[in-house]
Amino acid sequence: MTLDQNKTPLYDAVKYHVKRNAVPLQIPGHKHGHGLEEYREFVGENVLRMDLNETRGIDMIWDPVTVIAEAERLLADSLGAKFAYFLINGTTSGVQAMIMSTCKPGDQIILPRNAHKSIFNGLILSGANPVYVQPEVDDYLSIVTSIRVESLRQAIDKNPAAKAVMAINPSYYGVAPDLRIIVSTAHERCIPVLVDEAHGTHMGFHAHFPVSAMAAGADMSAASLHKTGGSMTQSSALLIGNGKINPNYIKQVLNLTYTSSPSYILLCSLDVARKQLATRGTAMLERVLELAGWARKEINQIEGLFAPDKKYFEQSGHFSFDDTKLLVNVRKLGLTGYEVEEILAKDYNILIELADMYNILAIISLGEQKEYLEAFVKALQNIAAHAGGKEIKQIETVQFYPEVVLPPRQAFFSSKKSVPLEECAGEIAGEMVMVYPPGIPLVSMGEIITADIIEYVKMLKAEKCTLQGTTDPIVDNIMVLDI
Structure with missing residues (x-):
């Protein structure tokens, strides 16, 4: 059955509720903005009237049966997926749900080392053990690009018991791997492919772009509609591409971290953004x-x-x-x-x-x-x-290969101590150190901190680069395992 992509069932239901102007003897406590007048004066009355609690007629995100369920079916249809779920905790929640639904504690997952911090946090939540594939480097631009199929194939050959392969499509810089071949390579070994498509929601709507995860045959993907699809910040989607993944189990995993107080402002923006992408x-x-x-x-x-x-x-x-x-x-x-x-x-x-x-x-x-x-x-x-015009001497692109001593989950729950950055060489990291953006850890929990990493962090600090993930906001100290 062809779905009518001009429809916006959730958005229409919320607009109806706003126009209905019901007496609000429920939360949120600002009561249509009357309890938050300064904010209402700036953002407008409609925004605060759309800030609804779970109310008759507008469905519930954790167990949708009416307008949210219909809106999710339209989203799946527009993106070429079998099932789709709205996310209002960003693509982070979708990435973590993908890992948690395919990997149990101790299972291996194959992933690029230039992954976003959400993937590393997914390892902590799931208890999965990472098998890293090192991406290629563009020497002229001095950026990490993506993984090659040959590197992935070698990782699968060495770790045939892996429960999932994670791919990034595209990277923050826009570089995309040969995703179709990656999917077919993993599927030959009956390994599902999960795709972090945070920066690629739009790619399925124009032939010029790299292939999208769903078009490539991936099993699941998480897509940031707020980044490139037009919806509001924090709103994303989790997509299931075939019948190999149990959607009911995915929903159970999502419900572990779903808020019980979803923002209908964000949800409506997903509904309208989907319509716009599908029709125009x-x-x-x-x-x-x-x-x-x-x-x-x-x-x-x-x-x-x-x-x-x-x-x-x-x-x-x-x-x-x-x-x-x-x-x-x-x-x-x-x-x-x-x-x-x-x-x-x-x-x-x-x-x-x-x-x-x-x-x-x-x-x-x-x-x-x-x-x-x-x-x-x-x-x-x-x-x-x-500008001065004197070309900066290019430093060889730094790509670290930290040794994983402990699984991220075990490292997260281990005792830790704070050690000066200069004295961290040889220590096991008890927290992530990352440049943000793009949010890729230089060292992650459970990995050995090397002298090269310390020198690189010092260089980044000198350049006033934003470093995150550490307890110490200025990264003079790093938490390491106290063992």
Whole structure:
């Protein structure tokens, strides 16, 4: 049966309830904003009227049977999935549910080492043991790209009892693996494939993009509609792609961490974003690609800057690229990416998504405006014109291979002590140390901290990079296992 993607059942039900203007003798306690007047004056009355508790007629997220159930069926249909579940704790909750529903304590899961912290937290919650696949490095850009199929195949051969394979599609930088082959390689061994698609919700709606998880035949994926699909921050979806995964068990796992007080504002944004993608997504993304292409062309005409496109990454034959990720290498300006990010924010009032030693990253998405990109290009032209022009000496891209001494869950529950950063070499990490964004741990719980990692952390601190995951916010000390 063909579903009508013009429908927004949950959004319509909530709008009806707002217009009904029922006497609210229930929570939330602000009572349509009357108890939060300053906030209501700024955000508007409708937003606070949509801030509902579980109420007759608007369904319940943890056991939906009416409008939420219908909205989830529409979402699954639009994304090519068999089942879909709304998430309002971000893709983090979906990633953790995927791991917990396929891995029990002690089971092995094969995953890229450049995974997001949510995956590492999923290991702690599930008790699964990681088998890392090291991703490739682009030496010119000095970024980690993605894993090659050959590396995955070797990991499966060495660990045939693994219960799942995790893939990232695409990376924060926009690089995507050969996902179809990854899926078929794992399925040959009857291993399910889970996909962190936090940055790729839009990819299934236009042929130019790398293949989406569902189109590639993945068993499950978690997609951040709020990142690239148009919904509000914190709203995402968990997708099931075939009949091999029990949807009822998935729901049980989700219910372990679901809030009992969901935000219908976020849920409605998912319903409307899905409708928009399903009915107008291709045309909207065509415009986005045109804008991204224009900006990339202009930036590549600025001396000292390089913005790679899909063709650049496809040369290797192993990877693809999402052209809505506007990656700009700035090394030849004599400035670091961190410095360019700071200049853009302070001098031009322009906020970008990410910076590293040699690059900056801007995200081009559904709501993009030409004037935003014109301002960005003009700012880069001015920065380049006044830069020193002495190319920064490129440091070899740091890719650590930390030794896993204890499973993350065991390390998490072990006794810990605080040790000065300078004295941590040889210690077992009791917490994660990560650059955020993108949220990829340099060292994770249960791994040996090496002298190289310490030196790299010191360099990042000197560049005023944002480091997270540590109890000490300035990372002068790290929690290590007290054994």
